[in-house]
Amino acid sequence: xxxxxxxxxxxxxxxxxxxxxxxxxxxxxxxxxxxxFGWRYYQSEVQSAKEQASDAYTQVVNRLATGSESxxxxxxxxxxxxxxxxxxxxxxxxxxxxxxxxxxxxxxxxQLSWAIANTKxxxxxxxxxxxxxxxxxxxxxxxxxxxxxxKVTADxxxxxxxxxxxxxxLQKGEIEAARExxxxxxxxxxxxxLQIKLDDLAQ
Numbered sequence: 470x471x472x473x474x475x476x477x478x479x480x481x482x483x484x485x486x487x488x489x490x491x492x493x494x495x496x497x498x499x500x501x502x503x504x505x506f507g508w509r510y511y512q513s514e515v516q517s518a519k520e521q522a523s524d525a526y527t528q529v530v531n532r533l534a535t536g537s538e539s540x541x542x543x544x545x546x547x548x549x550x551x552x553x554x555x556x557x558x559x560x561x562x563x564x565x566x567x568x569x570x571x572x573x574x575x576x577x578x579x580q581l582s583w584a585i586a587n588t589k590x591x592x593x594x595x596x597x598x599x600x601x602x603x604x605x606x607x608x609x610x611x612x613x614x615x616x617x618x619x620k621v622t623a624d625x626x627x628x629x630x631x632x633x634x635x636x637x638x639l640q641k642g643e644i645e646a647a648r649e650x651x652x653x654x655x656x657x658x659x660x661x662x663l664q665i666k667l668d669d670l671a672q
Contacts, residue, residue: 530560618633632651
């Protein structure tokens, strides 16, 4: 403002400016606060949804202990309702285990394949992959089992994968290849049963 104008003139100029721009200032403030509170509300809703999914997961998985068809159906329904959540992947792993216990290997393989395709957790992925490989081996689909094991890339799993590869090759009847896989597993990190497996092959 011009330094030569009077205080009254300054007041009048402020009033005039506020008359022209006041609504925009208020609206901008309201929008800004609305965005802030809206984001906080969104975060609260997301957290609430996670907690609800966690509670629902615990309930349906606990029911799996009964081994009933209805319990398995409830878990399947939970998976369908929470496909975007990692709880659905965890539920699929639990359902696959129950299906293996019931001898339904095809259904278990389907659950594990779905979990592998949908998980975003690098810690869960090798668990699902090695379990699926075991199922393939149990079904005498040895090449599929070996192919699935080849997909496990986590360094911390390589000893376990090598041992499982030896198990599959042994089931397939490839004794020397199984021995080599066991030796590789031993070099990467021995398991309590590994030396016994090697001793059995030496007999």
